[in-house]
Amino acid sequence: MNMTATKIEVETATPAATAAPVVALMPKRPPRTEAYARMVRETAVRVIPPLVVIALLTLIWELVCRRAGSALPPPSKVFKDTKELILDPFFDNGGIDKGLFWHLSASLQRVAFGYSLSAIAGIALGVLVGQSVWAMRGLDPLFQVLRTIPPLAWLPLSLAAFRDGQPSAIFVIFITSIWPIIINTAVGIRNIPQDYRNVAAVVQLNPLEFFAKIMIPAAAPYIFTGLRIGIGLSWLAIVAAEMLIGGVGIGFFIWDAWNSSHISEIILALFYVGIIGFVLDRLIAGLGKVVTRGTAQN
């Protein structure tokens, strides 16, 4: 949120600075500092409440888990146990004995690959389903059933098909995240106003130009809704799939920590998983905001 606010500020400021003569800059100064002050205030309003809540929850957690015989470690112990992991995420002792950075980046690579495939295939299928009444009638019921299958239910089948963990994990991401992308894209295509189609017809855009210049931008807000749901599902799926597949990856790191009873490491990993899931979601949302600038208002 605050990031986008800063960006807009920069964007509007640059042309004014280059186009306007020096004199015009002078009266612009006071509102600028005022705007920054307001931004700081708004940021504070948004950041302070969650910080307070987090501090309180940590305190309660500490108090509850501090007693002897508690099943879960208190935050102070988590920090003490995992200090090395936190401070040195880059170590690599071979095998799966690596720093958290390597586990997370392995997981992210799988997600990047599987999710890119599902974004491309999902948008293509969504366009097909949204464009053609017959494709819609034929495929939609199938999609509606397939999309309810839980990610991990696909894993045994894909292991049987691919006979290898890596492609299976990627397939699970693909198959989990593709449905919302297809469905939202199709809805977006179906909702393209007749007006835009008429404009394209009068100008005589060919199908390819229509696809690139009208369809995709008009459906972009819907497509990004699908992409955003999809990235969340991808991250859910990869952590679960890696637990079963093994190898380097944050999912197996958690499973491994559980097998060696390193509860603190599990908690640290969960923390990272949550943060990265959040960042991925924001990333797609931010990208959507930039791409659909203008479109969303109409």
Next chain:
Amino acid sequence: MTAYLKLDHIDKVFTRGAATTEVLKDINLTIEEGEYVSIIGHSGCGKSTLLNIIAGLTRATTGGVLLENREVNSPGPDRAVVFQNHSLLPWLTVYENVKLGVDKVFAKTKSRAERDAWVMHNLSLVQMAHARDKRPSEISGGMKQRVGIARALAMEPKVLLLDEPFGALDALTRAHLQDSVMALHQKLGNTILMITHDVDEAVLLSDRIVMMTNGPSARIGEVLDVPLARPRKRLELATNAAYLKCRQRVLEFLYERHRFVEAA
């Protein structure tokens, strides 16, 4: 009379499942080159349907449209449309909206620089050159409609089709745009077919007014010549006898002989 645009026995029947509605019945009309013709009629009588048939966006059930003696039945830039609700693409800037059509129409005949100049020329014609980099959401309704007009003009259409172009605007903006369109017509000599439901607008702008009866099965009820010299000035016309007579004729047609039943 030389027929530049000819509507030849056009019928339009909409079929929705088992239900059929005949919207237009035997529409015949010829328009000369450079003429400004308005079509007036009550809401829902089929004006937009007729315009869409001329634009090629809808197919006539029977009959057809001839432009310079050639049948036209698919949309094209030779019959550019200014749509009722501007229909600018919100993700493109003002400049890019106009450029979209220009790039297609003049892909082979104009260089890149010439196309750019042509876009700017047409934006200047409607006094919108200053807003070239704005997006439609950043400009007012009247400005959007101006850009819509520039987009259509820039395609150098043989016939300019306007579907209630000022319908959604406030009275002052509307008057301003009407004057602009009149000036453009004077300057460029376009053939214009405009749909409206505003009597004053029809009389002020048109050479002829085509009055449509109420639907279903709307027909052309009457065609009125407007014998007013151009350029026309709205203030002077307010007391002009010929103007008032035309206005009276149209009002009589719409509100006595073909009252809008549902509105009563």
